[in-house]
Amino acid sequence: MADLETRELRYFVAVAEELHFGRAAARLGIAQPPLSRAIRQLERRLGVQLLDRDRRGAALTEAGRVLLGEARVALDAVAAAERRTRRAGERSLVLVTKAGASHELLRRLLDALASEPGAPPVEVLLCEVGEQAHRLRDGQADVAIMHRPYDDLAGFDTADLCVEGQVAILPAAHPLAAREQLTLADVSDVPGLPIARWPRLDGTYPDGPGPEVRTQSQLAQLVALGKCLLVIPASSRAWQWPEHVAVPVVDAPDVTTVIAWPRSSHSQAIAALVRSASSVADGSA
Amino acid sequence: MADLETRELRYFVAVAEELHFGRAAARLGIAQPPLSRAIRQLERRLGVQLLDRDRRGAALTEAGRVLLGEARVALDAVAAAERRTRRAGERSLVLVTKAGASHELLRRLLDALASEPGAPPVEVLLCEVGEQAHRLRDGQADVAIMHRPYDDLAGFDTADLCVEGQVAILPAAHPLAAREQLTLADVSDVPGLPIARWPRLDGTYPDGPGPEVRTQSQLAQLVALGKCLLVIPASSRAWQWPEHVAVPVVDAPDVTTVIAWPRSSHSQAIAALVRSASSVADGSA
DNA sequence: CCGCTCTGATACTCGCCGGGTATCAGTAGG
DNA sequence: CCTACTGATACCCGGCGAGTATCAGAGCGG
Numbered sequence: 001m002a003d004l005e006t007r008e009l010r011y012f013v014a015v016a017e018e019l020h021f022g023r024a025a026a027r028l029g030i031a032q033p034p035l036s037r038a039i040r041q042l043e044r045r046l047g048v049q050l051l052d053r054d055r056r057g058a059a060l061t062e063a064g065r066v067l068l069g070e071a072r073v074a075l076d077a078v079a080a081a082e083r084r085t086r087r088a089g090e091r092s093l094v095l096v097t098k099a100g101a102s103h104e105l106l107r108r109l110l111d112a113l114a115s116e117p118g119a120p121p122v123e124v125l126l127c128e129v130g131e132q133a134h135r136l137r138d139g140q141a142d143v144a145i146m147h148r149p150y151d152d153l154a155g156f157d158t159a160d161l162c163v164e165g166q167v168a169i170l171p172a173a174h175p176l177a178a179r180e181q182l183t184l185a186d187v188s189d190v191p192g193l194p195i196a197r198w199p200r201l202d203g204t205y206p207d208g209p210g211p212e213v214r215t216q217s218q219l220a221q222l223v224a225l226g227k228c229l230l231v232i233p234a235s236s237r238a239w240q241w242p243e244h245v246a247v248p249v250v251d252a253p254d255v256t257t258v259i260a261w262p263r264s265s266h267s268q269a270i271a272a273l274v275r276s277a278s279s280v281a282d283g284s285a
Numbered sequence: 286m287a288d289l290e291t292r293e294l295r296y297f298v299a300v301a302e303e304l305h306f307g308r309a310a311a312r313l314g315i316a317q318p319p320l321s322r323a324i325r326q327l328e329r330r331l332g333v334q335l336l337d338r339d340r341r342g343a344a345l346t347e348a349g350r351v352l353l354g355e356a357r358v359a360l361d362a363v364a365a366a367e368r369r370t371r372r373a374g375e376r377s378l379v380l381v382t383k384a385g386a387s388h389e390l391l392r393r394l395l396d397a398l399a400s401e402p403g404a405p406p407v408e409v410l411l412c413e414v415g416e417q418a419h420r421l422r423d424g425q426a427d428v429a430i431m432h433r434p435y436d437d438l439a440g441f442d443t444a445d446l447c448v449e450g451q452v453a454i455l456p457a458a459h460p461l462a463a464r465e466q467l468t469l470a471d472v473s474d475v476p477g478l479p480i481a482r483w484p485r486l487d488g489t490y491p492d493g494p495g496p497e498v499r500t501q502s503q504l505a506q507l508v509a510l511g512k513c514l515l516v517i518p519a520s521s522r523a524w525q526w527p528e529h530v531a532v533p534v535v536d537a538p539d540v541t542t543v544i545a546w547p548r549s550s551h552s553q554a555i556a557a558l559v560r561s562a563s564s565v566a567d568g569s570a
Numbered sequence: 571c572c573g574c575t576c577t578g579a580t581a582c583t584c585g586c587c588g589g590g591t592a593t594c595a596g597t598a599g600g
Numbered sequence: 601c602c603t604a605c606t607g608a609t610a611c612c613c614g615g616c617g618a619g620t621a622t623c624a625g626a627g628c629g630g
Contacts, residue, residue, distance in 0.1 A: 004367050005290050007617095021578060034618050036578060046370050055577050055626045063373035069549050070366035070424075077362040081355035082289050085331050088348035139355075154548040155440035263439040264354045292588090306607060319589050321607060340597045340606050 004042075006078050009071040011038050012050065016068040020057050073137075080139030080262070092121040093269055096141035099126040100216050102257050103238035105161065106145060109280045119276060120269040128215050129198055136262060143270055147233060148256040156260040159274050161281035164234045166252035170245050171226040177245035184251050187229060196228040220244070233257070257281075289327075291363050294356040296323050297335065301353040304343050358422075365424030365547075377406040378554055381426035384411040385501050387542050388523035390446065391430060394565045404561065405554040413500050414483055421547055428555055432518060433541040441545040444559050446566035449519045451537035455530050456511040462530035469536050472514060481513040505529070518542070542566075 014024040015035065025032040043050050050064035060068065087094075097106060106124070113119040125141055132144040133152045145161075146153060168187050170177040176190065188195070194210035196219055205212045210228050213219045216239060222228050224243040233255040237246045259277045261270050299309040300320065310317040328335050335349035345353065372379075382391060391409070398404040410426055417429040418437045430446075431438060453472050455462040461475065473480070479495035481504055490497045495513050498504045501524065507513050509528040518540040522531045544562045546555050 003291055003295070004363050005292060006288055006363070007290060009363070009366065010288070022576095030617090031619060033579075033581095033620085037580090038617085040579090046367065048370055048374060050370075053578065057577075063370050066373040067366060067370040069551070070362070070369050073549050074359065074362035074366045077355070077359035078289050078291070078294070081294065081352060081359045082331065084355050085333055085335075085348050085352040088351040089333060152548075154442065157439065264358050266354070267351075307605090315588090316590060317607075318591085318609080321609090323588080325608085338607060342606075 006075060008038060008042050009075055011035055012042060012067060013071050013075065015039055015051065015058065016060055016064060016071075019059065076134070076138040080137060083139030084142075091269065092123055093143060093273055094123045094125050094141040095143050095145065095273070096125040096127055096132050096135045097145035098129055098132065098147075098216075100236055100239035101147065101233065102145055102161075102235050104235055105257060105281060109277050112276055112280050113273070116276065119272060122273065132260075136260065142265065142267075143259055143261045143273060146258055146260050148258055149253070150255065153258070153260055155263060157263050157265075158258040158260045159278055161257045161259055161277055163254050163256050165254055166231050166249050167234050167237065167246040168229055168231050168249050169223050169237075169240065170229050170247060171223055172243050172245045173226060174229075174245075176229075177247065179247055181248045181250050184231075184249060187231060187249060190229065193226070193229050196222060196230050291360060293323060293327050294360055296320055297327060297352060298356050298360065300324055300336065300343065301345055301349060301356075304345070306343065361419070361423040365422060368424030369427075376554065377408055378428060378558055379408045379410050379426040380428050380430065380558075381410040381412055381417050381420045382430035383414055383417065383432075383501075385521055385524035386432065386518065387430055387446075387520050389520060390542060390566060394562050397561055397565050398558070401561065404557060407558065417545075421545065427550065427552075428544055428546045428558060431543055431545050433543055434538070435540065438543070438545055440548060442548055443543040443545045444563055446542045446544055446562055448539050448541050450539055451516050451534050452519050452522065452531040453514055453516050453534050454508055454522075454525065455514050455532060456508055457528050457530045458511060459514075459530075461514075462532065464532055466533045466535050469516075469534060472516060472534060475514065478511070478514050481507060481515050 011024075011028060014028050015021060018024040018027065021036055021039075022032050025035040028035065039051065046063075046067075048063040049061050050067060051058040052061060110122065110124070113122055125135065127135060130151065132141070132146055133156075135141040136144050136156065144156075146158075148158075168176070168182050170193075174193060176182065176186065176193075179186075194208065196210045196213045197205050197208050199205055199212070199214060211222055213222065219228075219230060220239060220241055223230065224241050231249055231252055234246070234248070235257070240246060259274055261274070296309075296313060299313050300306060303309040303312065306321055306324075307317050310320040313320065324336065331348075331352075333348040334346050335352060336343040337346055395407065395409070398407055410420065412420060415436065417426070417431050418439075418441075420426040421429050421441060429441075431443075433443075453461070453467050455478075459478060461467065461471065461478075464471075479493065481495045481498045482490050482493050484490055484497075484499060496507055498507065504513075504515060505524060505526055508515065509526050516534055516537055519531075519533070520542070525531060544559055546559070
């Protein structure tokens with residue numbers, strides 16, 4: 001059984017995402033005929049039909065859908081191998097976190113590391129919601145600050161850093177903004193003030209009345225404009241606008257901030273960073 | 286940046302495991318010179334030295350150790366992509382479990398599935414201790430019965446099935462075998478009856494006086510011969526020999542039997558199987 | 571109804587690169 | 601010093617991946 005090569009996987013992913021051989025070939029920087037041949041050969045080798053060809057494009061079969069998911073995971077793993085090996089010499093670590101989240105904790109962590117003599121230098125990579133796991137999987141980052149139960153922690157080792165309640169972020173002009181505290185019942189189904197919808201792990205959006213958002217700046221502006229509200233961990237108040245008001249939601253589930261790293265990492269630099277993070281979090285509790 | 290190909294990763298893993306270009310080449314079924322060239326080219330491309338060559342072999346550098354770990358993960362992911370795609374058409378699932386463990390639960394689960402009309406057919410794959418995670422990662426199996434905290438559950442979704450205490454398995458002739466119950470203190474440091482040592486995740490053995498074992502049959506025979514004892518979940522008594530005696534260890538940590546599946550699986554066949562397993566486990570509790 | 575245009579498939583050539591054999595070169599050990 | 605063993609180098613060949621040119625079928629407009 002001739003093994004799959006990453007080239008074949010990249011080709012297939014391109015076709016599966018474009019559902020069009022010509023566009024996929026352009027994206028890959030090759031001509032269309034070799035791409036058609038490569039996919040055919042892949043199907044022959046696997047003994048499975050991956051695509052239903054049609055005169056106006058291609059559609060994934062069930063096997064194709066399986067391969068698309070598995071191929072993405074595999075390509076991430078290969079990319080991670082490459083990146084982490086390249087960076088193996090350097091002693092610095094890349095820490096990824098959601099822009100704006102756990103700001104205070106992060107600042108204290110960086111301060112503690114800077115003042116510690118033997119600590120490894122840390123680069124900080126900020127990303128949008130839900131992207132940390134991907135950065136960790138494909139090797140762009142070594143450790144991540146994530147939040148349970150919001151983020152996808154599967155496949156990572158984690159250490160809890162701190163637990164916090166959640167607050168509702170409201171437009172300052174809204175009546176609810178004057179309240180001392182709120183409940184989940186208060187903030188769901190507020191007329192004219194729906195809860196914004198984040199993309200799920202697969203990139204699609206849940207149904208609902210709220211606007212679809214991808215980035216924190218979109219969200220911040222929407223709240224300021226009085227278009228929606230949101231419920232987030234209390235520490236995220238760091239990016240509150242003057243037009244925002246944060247009100248504790250007493251019955252919202254607690255959010256645990258964790259530091260996560262790939263299961264396969266045995267580096268003692270990561271271990272040291274985790275230790276620092278844990279002690280910083282304890283000190284502040 | 287020309288991406289890594291799986292061929293290069295396989296070559297590197299072979300060399301890194303053999304620490305000898307000639308043997309690695311033989312294992313790969315190619316000649317030694319192309320292998321040397323491939324590794325050199327890999328080092329050039331990554332800009333990192335992976336091996337320290339020496340007149341009597343090769344040794345891994347730090348970067349080489351990183352790549353070895355990452356490459357194994359990546360190759361597993363690629364192999365999984367291939368296997369799962371090949372099997373995408375078939376409706377049957379492969380369930381892997383440790384030979385001898387949770388036998389009663391497994392039998393009830395299979396019975397329940399057999400009598401259920403719409404249930405997917407299930408093949409059972411038996412393996413040795415600690416191998417389930419690997420089978421799940423490289424696509425040889427779709428779901429696994431595993432035991433917390435013994436098994437490596439990182440990267441999988443899991444559902445708890447049942448919780449049980451642990452028993453000490455002793456040679457029937459030993460004085461301790463007559464006891465009604467034992468404590469961990471009783472069974473540690475028994476003169477002439479050490480606890481057997483299992484390989485860790487990386488294949489090495491912890492230090493200690495007991496014999497090194499890999500398989501359950503080795504273990505069973507060693508106990509029958511009076512060479513060692515072991516502490517295992519109560520349900521594993523299924524493979525007890527006549528020369529064995531099982532005595533509850535009251536203060537040993539409980540073991541949770543779980544059913545685990547890869548995070549990336551969205552198949553409803555797996556979901557159905559997990560539901561069946563959960564209800565079977567509940568019914569027996 | 572013909573032809574234009576879009577799709578993916580086929581035919582053929584070319585050149586790179588992965589693989590082979592033969593050989594070199596340095597070191598350890600007798 | 602010679603032998604045996606390591607990995608590295610030199611050189612050649614063949615396969616396969618990629619390119620261009622072209623085909624074939626389906627939709628659609630004039």
